Each structure stands twice: as C-alpha cells, then as structure tokens.
Amino acid sequence: MHDEHPTDQSEPTPEQPDTAASRDETAPDPGGSPPPEAVSGSSSSDADADGGTAGDDLAEVRRQRDDHYQRLLRTTAEFDNYRKRTDRERRDLAEYAATDLLTDLLPVVDDLERALAADTTDAEVxxxxxxxxxxxxxxxxxxxxxxxxxxxxxxxxxxxxxAVTQEASDTHRDGEVIEELRRGYTMRGRLLRASMVKVAQA
Incomplete structure (x- = not known):
C-alpha cells in the first residue's frame, strides 16, 4: 500500500509593488527638462537681464555722443578765438610796420620843406x-x-x-635791354615792381 501524502499546495505569494519603478515615476529626471514653471521663471529673469543690459548700453552710447558733441563745441570755439586773435595780431603788425615806415619818412619830408623854403635861384643848389x-x-x-x-x-x-617797346638794333644782342624807362625794385628777393624797359630786336 502506498502511503498517501497530502499534496503540498502552497498558497501563492501576493505580488509586491515594484518600488524602484515607483521611485522612477515620481523622482525628477536629472537629465530631463525642468518643470514648466521653472522654465518660465528662468526666461523671465533672462529677459529682465537682457533688457537691463540693452538699456545700459544705450545710456552709455548717449553719454559718449553728448561728450563728443561738447568736445566739438569747445574745439570750434577755441579755433574761432584763435582765428580772431591771429587776425588781430596781423592787423596790429601791419599797422606797426606802416607806423615805423612813416616815422622814417618824416625826416625826408622835413628836408623837402627846407629845400622849398630856401631863398635861392641857384639851380645847382x-x-x-x-x-x-x-x-x-x-x-x-x-x-x-x-x-x-x-x-x-x-x-x-x-x-x-x-617790355614796353622793341627796337631793331645791329649793335645789341637780341632781347637785350637797351633802355630803362622806369626803374624796378625787389624786396628781400621778391619782385616789388617790374622795370619798364625797351628791348633790342636783332
């Protein structure tokens, strides 16, 4: 006779929840996108920062513009004053030179007056x-x-x-000045007045 052993029928073990999967579903993904509210807050901060930087740059540009404009005004005024000063100095120098020349001419005028006042009919005198x-x-x-x-x-x-006139001549070179009709002068090497002359034509 066979011994009858009761069949070992163990009761099924209830399934345990997968805690790792649960953690994965609830924990934020470190490499993923931030929550929408975080993105929105960051964008707003960046926009404020960009707006502030642009405003600062514009203010700096305006400041530099105003500074350059003021410099231009000062330079223009200084140049105008310099031009007026040099013009005044030039006029003063010309007046001084004329005064000096006239002072030197006065003794000549004195001698002319004495010559006219002389009581003589002698032509040689x-x-x-x-x-x-x-x-x-x-x-x-x-x-x-x-x-x-x-x-x-x-x-x-x-x-x-x-050359006022030309005259044919066999005794002079062609182009030679044979008569001076009015004397010319130079002043410190520069022409003051040309000589009026008669020129030979061979």
Missing part, C-alpha cells in the same frame, strides 16, 4: 638838395630790404622786366 633827399630815400628803402633792379644791358627777363 636845388640839384644838390634833391640829390641829398634822393639818397635819404634810397637809404631808407635799403634798410627795408628794397633794392633796385639793374636792368640796363641785361637780357630781358619776364620775371623782372616789362
């Missing part, structure tokens, strides 16, 4: 007086840097001479 006055004038011009142009016998130079 008058001639000597005129020569003295002429020498005074030439000395005055020389002190001022004025020198006569030696034109007679020189070749015609359009930079120094003004």
């Amino acid at each position: 008058y001639r000597r007086g005129v020569e003295i006055i002429r020498k005074q004038l030439l000395d005055l011009l020389e002190r001022r840097g004025v020198a006569p142009i030696e034109a007679l016998g020189a070749d015609f130079d359009p930079n120094l001479h003004q």
